[in-house]
Amino acid sequence: MKRTLAILASNPLSAVGVLLIALVVLSAVFADFIAPFPEHRGAVVDFVNFNKPPQWPYIFGTDLVGRDMFSRIIYAYRISLILGVVVLAIAVPIGVTIGLVAGYVGGWTEYVLMRITDVFLSIPPLVLAMSMMGLLEPTLTNGMIAVTAMWWPWYTRLVYNLARSEKEEGYVLAAEVIGASKLHVMFREILPNCVPSILTKMTLDLGFVILIASSLSFLGLGVQPPTPDLGSMVAEGAKYLPDSWWLTVFPGLAILIAVFGFNLLGDALREILGVEQ
Amino acid sequence: MLIFAIARVIPGDPARIALGPNATAEQVENLRLRLHLDQPLSVQYGHFIADLAQGDLGVSLYTNRPVTQDIAQFLPATLELIIVAGLMMILIGLPLGVISARYRGSWADSTIRIFTLLGVSAPSFVWAVILMLLFAYFLPLFPIAGRLADSMTVPTVTGFLLIDTLLAGNIKAFGNAAWHLVLPAFALALSGIGQAARLTRSNMVETYDKPYIEMAESYGFPEGRIARRYAFRPSLIPSLTIIGLDFAAMLGNAFLVEAVFAWPGLSRYGVAVILRKDLNAIVGTVLIISALFLIVNIVVDFLIAMINPRIRLSQRAQ
Amino acid sequence: MTAPTLLIRDLRLSFKGYSGLVEVLHGISLHIDKGERVALVGESGSGKSVTARIILGLLQTMRTARISGTVNFEGRDLEAMSRAERHRLRGTKMSMIFQDPTSSLNPVYRISEQFHEVLKRMVPGIGRAEADRKAAAMLADVSITEPERVLASYPFQLSGGMNQRVMIAMALANEPSLLIADEPGTALDVTVQAQTLKLMRELVTRHNTAVLFISHNLGVVREFADRIYVIYKGRIVEHGKATQLFDNPRHPYTRALMNAIPRITGEGIPKIQDNSDEYLAPLVVHEGCGEPGEVA
Numbered sequence: 001m002k003r004t005l006a007i008l009a010s011n012p013l014s015a016v017g018v019l020l021i022a023l024v025v026l027s028a029v030f031a032d033f034i035a036p037f038p039e040h041r042g043a044v045v046d047f048v049n050f051n052k053p054p055q056w057p058y059i060f061g062t063d064l065v066g067r068d069m070f071s072r073i074i075y076a077y078r079i080s081l082i083l084g085v086v087v088l089a090i091a092v093p094i095g096v097t098i099g100l101v102a103g104y105v106g107g108w109t110e111y112v113l114m115r116i117t118d119v120f121l122s123i124p125p126l127v128l129a130m131s132m133m134g135l136l137e138p139t140l141t142n143g144m145i146a147v148t149a150m151w152w153p154w155y156t157r158l159v160y161n162l163a164r165s166e167k168e169e170g171y172v173l174a175a176e177v178i179g180a181s182k183l184h185v186m187f188r189e190i191l192p193n194c195v196p197s198i199l200t201k202m203t204l205d206l207g208f209v210i211l212i213a214s215s216l217s218f219l220g221l222g223v224q225p226p227t228p229d230l231g232s233m234v235a236e237g238a239k240y241l242p243d244s245w246w247l248t249v250f251p252g253l254a255i256l257i258a259v260f261g262f263n264l265l266g267d268a269l270r271e272i273l274g275v276e277q
Numbered sequence: 278m279l280i281f282a283i284a285r286v287i288p289g290d291p292a293r294i295a296l297g298p299n300a301t302a303e304q305v306e307n308l309r310l311r312l313h314l315d316q317p318l319s320v321q322y323g324h325f326i327a328d329l330a331q332g333d334l335g336v337s338l339y340t341n342r343p344v345t346q347d348i349a350q351f352l353p354a355t356l357e358l359i360i361v362a363g364l365m366m367i368l369i370g371l372p373l374g375v376i377s378a379r380y381r382g383s384w385a386d387s388t389i390r391i392f393t394l395l396g397v398s399a400p401s402f403v404w405a406v407i408l409m410l411l412f413a414y415f416l417p418l419f420p421i422a423g424r425l426a427d428s429m430t431v432p433t434v435t436g437f438l439l440i441d442t443l444l445a446g447n448i449k450a451f452g453n454a455a456w457h458l459v460l461p462a463f464a465l466a467l468s469g470i471g472q473a474a475r476l477t478r479s480n481m482v483e484t485y486d487k488p489y490i491e492m493a494e495s496y497g498f499p500e501g502r503i504a505r506r507y508a509f510r511p512s513l514i515p516s517l518t519i520i521g522l523d524f525a526a527m528l529g530n531a532f533l534v535e536a537v538f539a540w541p542g543l544s545r546y547g548v549a550v551i552l553r554k555d556l557n558a559i560v561g562t563v564l565i566i567s568a569l570f571l572i573v574n575i576v577v578d579f580l581i582a583m584i585n586p587r588i589r590l591s592q593r594a595q
Numbered sequence: 596m597t598a599p600t601l602l603i604r605d606l607r608l609s610f611k612g613y614s615g616l617v618e619v620l621h622g623i624s625l626h627i628d629k630g631e632r633v634a635l636v637g638e639s640g641s642g643k644s645v646t647a648r649i650i651l652g653l654l655q656t657m658r659t660a661r662i663s664g665t666v667n668f669e670g671r672d673l674e675a676m677s678r679a680e681r682h683r684l685r686g687t688k689m690s691m692i693f694q695d696p697t698s699s700l701n702p703v704y705r706i707s708e709q710f711h712e713v714l715k716r717m718v719p720g721i722g723r724a725e726a727d728r729k730a731a732a733m734l735a736d737v738s739i740t741e742p743e744r745v746l747a748s749y750p751f752q753l754s755g756g757m758n759q760r761v762m763i764a765m766a767l768a769n770e771p772s773l774l775i776a777d778e779p780g781t782a783l784d785v786t787v788q789a790q791t792l793k794l795m796r797e798l799v800t801r802h803n804t805a806v807l808f809i810s811h812n813l814g815v816v817r818e819f820a821d822r823i824y825v826i827y828k829g830r831i832v833e834h835g836k837a838t839q840l841f842d843n844p845r846h847p848y849t850r851a852l853m854n855a856i857p858r859i860t861g862e863g864i865p866k867i868q869d870n871s872d873e874y875l876a877p878l879v880v881h882e883g884c885g886e887p888g889e890v891a
Contacts, residue, residue, distance in 0.1 A: 013391070123567045126529030130551060131563050207398065215400045215533055219548050231400075238406055238537060242414035249410070252403040260398035267394075382658070488699040495651050495693075495775075496713055496765075497685025511703050586703060586749045 011271070017264025024258045028078040035071035043226035054246055061246035063236075069246060072228040073254045079229060080258065083144055084209040088202055091148045095155025096198060100186050102156070103163025114160065120153040126215060133221040143222045147213055151205070158201060162194045196273035203269050207262030214255050230255050337558040339550050344561035347546060352565065354424060355535070355542035357437045359527050361462040366469035366523060371516070373470070374477025379504045381482055389474065396471025401530040405464035405537035412460060419460045422539035426453050461538040465530055469523040476519045480512035487511075514585050521577030525570045598670030599887060600773050600805040601627040601650065606664035608645055608654070619645060621829045622664065624886050629772070630803040632796070634820035634837075636810055636852065642829040643809045647775045650807070651691060652681050669772065686716040689773040690766040692795075695782040696758035700750035706730075706761055707746035710768070717769040733764040737794055756787040763795050767802060774799060775807045792819060813852050817841060822884065825849045827874055835881025845881075847873035 027034050035041075036057055046066030054061045060069035102113040120128070132146040166172060167190065175189045214231030216222040223229040230251045237247025337344050370393075377389040396404075413421045420426070424438055435441055439458075442451035484490065485508050493507045532544035539545075543562065550558035582589050608620040620642045627633045635643050648654040650666060652673065666673045668689070673681060693699040701709055707723075710730035714721050721729075727746060734742035737760040750758055759780050766774055779795070780788035796819055799806050810816050816823060816837070823840050825833040825848065833846035844850045851874070 122571060123563065124525050124529040124570055126526070126532065127547075127563060127566050130529070130532065130547070131559055133551075211398075211400045215402065215530075218400070218402050218533060219536065220552060221548075231402075234402060234406060235536075238402075241406070242410055245410060248406045252399070252406055255403055256395070256399040260395060263394050263398050488693055488695055489701045491653065492691070492693055492699040493701070493712075494653055495685060495691040497682050497687070497716060498712060502712075506704070507701055511701070584703065586705075587751055 011268065013264055014268030014271075017261050017268060020257055020261030021265055024077055024261060025081065027074050028081050031074045031078050035068075035074045037068040037071040038075075040067040040071045041075040041226075041228050051240075051244055053244075060250040061244075063233075063247060064240075064244075069233075069250055072233065073230065073251055076228040076230045076233065076251070077254065077258065079140070079223060079227065080210045080213060081206075083140065083147070083213050084206045086144050087147045087151060087209050087213075088205060090144075091151035092155055092198065092202060095152035096159045096191070096194075098152070099156040099159030100163050100191060100194075103160040104167055104186050104190060105182070113156075117153045117156045117160075120150070121157070125150040126212060129212065129216060130219065130221055133216055138221055138224055140223050140227070143213060143216060146216070147209060150212075151209070154205075155198070155201070158197060159194055162197060163190050166190045166193055200266055200270045200273060203262055204266035207259035207266070210262075211255065211259050337550065337555055337561075339553050339555040339558055344558050347558065348543065348561060348565055351541065351543040351546045353435060353437050354540060355531050355544055356569075357439060358458065358462055358465060358534070358540060358542060359524070359531055361458050362466040362469065362527055363524050365462060365466035366473050367520065369466070370470040370473030370520075371477055373474035374516075375481065375504065375509055377474065377478040378481035378485065378508065379500075381478075381485075386478075390478070393471035393474040396467045397475070398471075399468075400533060401465050401468060402533035402537055404467045405461065405534045408460050408464050409537060420457050424454060424457050424541065425450065426457075461534050461540055464537070465527055465534045468530070469520075469527060472523050473516065473520050477509075477512065477516045480515050481508045484508045484512040510584065514581055517577055517581050517584075521573055524577075525573050528566050528569055597629065598667070599626045599628045600631070600669055601625075601807065602665075602667040602887065603646075603650075604665045604667075604886075606646070606649065606666065607662070608642070608649065609661045611659040611661065616661065619829050623826065623829070623831050625824050625831065625834075626887055627773070627805045627807055630799075630805055632799065632806045632808060632819060632821050634808040634810060634816040634823045635826055636813055636816055636823060637826035638811055638852075641826045643811075643826055644777055646826075647691065647777050647807065647809055650773075650775060651685060651689060686713060686771075687769050688771050689775065690769065690771045691775040691777065692762050692766050692779045694778040694780075695755075696762045696780070697750055697753075697755055697782075699762065700758060702750055704749070705746070706748055706750065706753075710746065710765060713765045713768055729768070730764070733768050734761065736767075736798065737761075737764045739764075755783045756791060759783060759787070759791045760794065763791065763798065767798055767804065770802060771804060773805045773807065775809070777809045778811070779808075781810075781812075788815070795819075813841075813855075825852065831878055832874070832876070833879045833881075835879075835884050839881040839884075843881075845879040847876055849879075 032038050044065070044067055046062075048066065049058070049062050050066035051064050052058055052062040052066075058068050058070065060073065062068055063072070098113050098117070102110045102117075128150045129146040132149060133142065136142040136146065163186075172185060172189055175185050180189070210230075213222060214229070214234075217229045217231035218235045220232070220235065222231060225232065233251035234248050234255075237244060237251070240247055336342065337347055340347055373389050373393065377386045377393075380386050409421065412418050433441060435444075438454040439451065442448075442454055490503065490507050493503045498507075531542065532548060534540065535542045535544040536548065543565070546558075547562040547566075550562065603623065603625050605622045605624055606620055607618065607622050609616045609618040611617075623642070623646065625633070625635070635646065637643050645654060649662060650668075650673075654660050655662065668684065700706070707727055707730060710733075711721070711723055711726040714726045714729060730746055731742035734745055739745055739757070739760055745753065745757065745761065750761075753761070776795070780791055783791070792815065798804075806819075808816060808820055813823075820837050823833075823835065823837055824831050825840075825846065827848045833840065833844070833849045840849065841853075844853050
């Protein structure tokens with residue numbers, strides 16, 4: 001703990017990361033209290049105040065139907081975070097289990113599991129998610145499915161490599177010698193030693209899931225209007241550049257801030273837990 | 278095969294979607310026959326593979342042309358963009374990483390680390406929009422969209438404008454095409470630059486702790502030489518793998534950048550056909566991108582083998 | 596009397612850490628005459644390796660290190676020299692051998708290229724062919740029977756013992772006046788280590804090279820060194836000729852170290868205390884071994 005604080009103190013960037021993430025998460029959780037116009041997250045129209053540059057009370061301006069950009073960005077954060085958490089909550093256990101089994105058991109099991117993983121890894125991630133989204137209906141749930149499908153193989157790869165090197169370690173051999181079951185060795189001996197790497201990757205990935213999800217919706221393949229989404233806000237606003245610049249710049253910066261924060265945090269975590277890249 | 282599976286398990290009748298709600302039952306039936314959609318899945322897969330072997334990807338239901346022809350038309354523009362972005366990634370990213378590692382702890386290192394982290398922290402469409410706003414609108418240094426000024430025409434030979442303009446001996450058009458490339462390529466390259474620099478730095482910092490670096494220092498080899506031959510080259514091996522992955526990721530990110538800069542490439546075609554659920558075209562596009570992805574990975578493996586004597590020698594022995 | 600090859604006087608080193616300054620060396624003094632073989636013995640963490648790195652000037656670049664005291668090399672104060680001047684000594688007048696030979700050689704270059712690099716320190720314009728010829732001769736000196744094959748190999752293709760010989764050959768290639776050996780060959784098999792040490796001793800005797808031999812193992816040092824300094828927690832605790840020290844260890848810590856040498860007597864592993872107030876007893880200097888300029 002003392003060391004953790006010392007590292008945080010010696011690296012002001014990590015502190016900035018913590019701060020940014022706290023800001024993003026808190027505003028998403030308490031969106032109903034923070035957003036000046038909570039009803040603007042839906043299909044509300046206010047033609048009196050449409051397309052206004054930043055001004056009070058619309059600090060980030062209003063969109064083409066008069067909704068407050070600031071309120072919509074805050075609600076978009078909520079959706080992005082939920083999506084990120086759900087995707088990782090599904091992708092990580094799947095990927096980790098497959099990687100652990102393939103890495104520890106070996107033989108045919110390893111061959112089959114890793115070939116399947118390779119098939120998924122042989123298509124650029126974004127393209128895979130895009131083609132899946134194109135063939136499914138563009139909804140939040142399907143977006144999560146598509147992103148999850150492209151995400152788990154990376155955890156399989158990570159844990160597979162870790163498990164393969166850990167299984168040669170003395171403590172694993174010791175457990176085997178005293179007759180521990182395979183399940184015990186995998187989940188009780190090897191897995192705890194992979195946790196720092198997995199945790200670090202998850203922190204970084206929370207940012208990257210948000211990034212990919214916004215990319216999908218930017219292409220019109222994600223969450224559909226009127227649900228606020230950072231990616232589709234940028235796409236919509238890009239049509240009105242440069243005059244209505246606030247329509248793209250603020251959601252764009254919002255993505256940047258969230259992902260940057262998770263990256264800083266992940267880097268700090270990596271240093272604290274002593275994980276190699 | 279995965280592509281095929283995804284394409285066929287989706288709900289809905291592709292023929293009906295393709296023809297729209299106004300088509301007659303007879304039209305739909307004809308199309309189903311033409312696409313072998315009436316037959317069992319295994320037979321469909323057989324047709325798919327057989328056609329693929331002959332280089333036939335079927336007809337796009339969106340453009341009504343053979344998919345191969347569509348791809349041939351749109352691919353060069355995308356490749357040109359990706360190759361230029363890839364070069365930027367290597368030529369900017371690697372040196373930044375080396376500087377950062379060599380002067381680790383200095384202000385230069387901190388600055389580079391913040392900038393490269395920012396680079397990987399935003400999707401390329403955000404950078405595309407920001408760059409466009411800054412350097413095309415506020416400071417009109419670069420063109421806003423497209424590949425070439427409307428006033429210029431160049432005969433299409435390869436589809437790569439940088440090459441076609443040179444073949445035509447039109448230096449002015451070459452300059453114009455290059456000028457159009459700068460912003461989109463840089464937007465596409467930014468996250469790769471960040472990734473490459475960060476990885477090179479962390480690998481080099483790790484290498485700097487290796488005993489052979491201390492040995493080199495104890496012999497008083499010049500510092501620049503130690504950085505180059507002793508720290509950079511061994512750490513290039515893991516970096517290259519990631520650079521390959523980033524290069525491949527650009528194949529996906531090109532979709533985003535092309536959308537912003539109205540770049541007439543394969544990605545724009547891809548999005549259009551995905552939105553229209555144009556099966557043959559989707560399969561064809563994904564297939565060609567996966568093939569490119571595979572090629573990039575093979576090239577990277579080859580390069581790694583070249584600079585890593587351990588792999589090179591074990592392969593020769595076989 | 597000529598100046599000693601190496602003279603260290605009251606060397607102190609501390610590191611700036613999270614919890615303030617930590618002193619690692621509390622003022623050590625030692626000297627090595629021309630062609631003399633001196634050992635610095637102590638357990639890990641006692642400050643032996645940092646001493647070696649200070650002599651070479653490798654630690655001075657660390658921003659957290661604070662160093663005071665004097666280090667004279669052949670009569671010249673190293674701290675008074677410019678960075679470039681100091682740099683010029685490395686690899687030419689002084690060189691170093693490391694613990695693990697295989698990981699101390701660059702994995703992506705052939706031995707011949709690395710040898711070339713070393714020889715260029717002395718003769719900057721030396722060509723590849725000329726360097727290879729010299730290197731082959733040096734390798735023959737360390738009893739390598741097929742120098743050409745070794746030169747054309749990468750470090751991972753050679754055995755640890757072979758790499759150790761290559762390192763010794765490289766270290767002596769430029770005829771340095773001081774060789775620092777930091778736990779040489781500790782990573783090797785005991786028999787291989789013994790062979791290479793014997794070889795090293797023959798070579799330094801022939802070239803009249805002064806050696807600072809750093810080790811945690813008194814047994815290894817016995818065969819090698821003329822004089823021995825025992826270091827404990829950043830202080831020299833005993834200093835004497837090898838024979839004096841082995842026949843009559845006076846400092847409690849030296850006696851404990853002596854007991855730690857495994858013997859084949861069937862007594863099992865001797866019991867020694869990890870820590871004892873006695874170990875902090877003042878420096879013991881054997882007869883005739885005072886530091887130059889000091890009253891012995």
